[in-house]
Amino acid sequence: MMIQISLIAAFVAGMVALFAPCCVTYLLPAYLGNVFREKKKVLLMTLIYSLGIMVVMLPVVLGVKALSSLFFRMHDWTYIVGGMVMIGVAWMSLFGIKLPMPKFSRRGSGQRVDAWSTFILGVFSGITSSCCAPVLVGVLTLSSMAPGVIWSLLVGVVYVLGMVTPLYIASLFIDKKNLLASPLWRKRLGVIRLGSKEYLVLITDLVAFMVFLTTGVLMIWLTLNGNLGMDMAESETTRLIYAIAFGITERVQGFWLDGLFVAGVVYVVYKLVNVAVRKR
Numbered sequence: 001m002m003i004q005i006s007l008i009a010a011f012v013a014g015m016v017a018l019f020a021p022c023c024v025t026y027l028l029p030a031y032l033g034n035v036f037r038e039k040k041k042v043l044l045m046t047l048i049y050s051l052g053i054m055v056v057m058l059p060v061v062l063g064v065k066a067l068s069s070l071f072f073r074m075h076d077w078t079y080i081v082g083g084m085v086m087i088g089v090a091w092m093s094l095f096g097i098k099l100p101m102p103k104f105s106r107r108g109s110g111q112r113v114d115a116w117s118t119f120i121l122g123v124f125s126g127i128t129s130s131c132c133a134p135v136l137v138g139v140l141t142l143s144s145m146a147p148g149v150i151w152s153l154l155v156g157v158v159y160v161l162g163m164v165t166p167l168y169i170a171s172l173f174i175d176k177k178n179l180l181a182s183p184l185w186r187k188r189l190g191v192i193r194l195g196s197k198e199y200l201v202l203i204t205d206l207v208a209f210m211v212f213l214t215t216g217v218l219m220i221w222l223t224l225n226g227n228l229g230m231d232m233a234e235s236e237t238t239r240l241i242y243a244i245a246f247g248i249t250e251r252v253q254g255f256w257l258d259g260l261f262v263a264g265v266v267y268v269v270y271k272l273v274n275v276a277v278r279k280r
Contacts, residue, residue, distance in 0.1 A: 005142045007258040009248035010155045011265075013138055013241045014162020020237040022132035023163075025222075026082055027053075027125040029215035031167050033086075034118055035174065036208040037093045042180070044276040046171040048115050050164040052122020053129065054157070060130055061143045061156025079223040082124045086216030089117055093208035095192065095199040129163070138241040154262065161265065168272065180204065 018024060031049060038045045091097075092114075129135045139159050143152045174180065185204045192199045 005155060005245060006249040006252050007154060007158050008252050008261050009245040010142050011158040011162040011165075011261070012248055013142060013245040014159040015165055016162075016237070016241050016244055017129075017132075017135045017138050017159070018163045018166060020132050020135055023129045023135050026079070026086075026128040026215070026219065027163075029211055030086070030121045030125050031170075033089070033093065033208045033211040033215070034121065035171075036180070036185075036204045036211065037114070038118075040180070041276075042174050043168075043171045043272065045118050046164070046167050047273065047276050048118045049122040049125070050160075050167070052119045052124075053126035053164065054160055056123055056126030056130060057139065057160045058153065058156055061139055061152060061159070076223050078127050079219050082128050083216040083219035083223070085120065085124050086212045086219065089121065090209045090212030090216060092117065093212060094201060094205055095194075096201075096205055097199075135163075137238055138245075141242070142245055158261075158265065 018027065031046070034045050034049060035042055139156060142159060143155045185202070187203045189201045189203060189206060192201055
């Protein structure tokens, strides 16, 4: 008899999937680089970043086999292009360049999230995560056990939410403690002149540059040397995801528990969006 996977189990499995080596190597540095790049709007940046991941992962969850097959076939090229995107964002971070997009800030606040490049990094994080065998196999297996399309979508959503939850926890901690509000992080290192333009460089700009550049170069180098290949059969992370998902499902099965969990998730997301949008 087929087991209907618990939404709570899918959420916890997603948290485990985040730490798969082939997933965390892109997703976490991209997040950290954006933290230093945005400084004040960390929570809003995290929301936009996770939306980019969702845009890629949810079609895979809903059974777009052509997309998941493409990710498997283009695994190496995905990491190479992702590394090149990282390097490009690194230079943009150093010069403080932000792509033109609607301003996610209140009038007069003087702070704008670079929504476009943050979203693009989220999309590439979603693609590289989909190229990661434990993440892809985990989400496809769990969603395929759902009794219908709606439930399959819910499983995919909470799985991805589980993947990004540690990032939200980190963002809330950074915002609460004002870790990037210290004068040290706003210290000016100098000015870079390119032709007639001048670019002021802060410490946070340099840190973001180093995180993005190092990650991008390492990803390209590791991929070209065959060190970021997929080994689905021997993946300890895949087995761990299965063990946790099925183990939790056996203990917390029940429609009412999943209903309470969904209600709690909706409430938390609603509060996070309010805090992110209203925070100056």
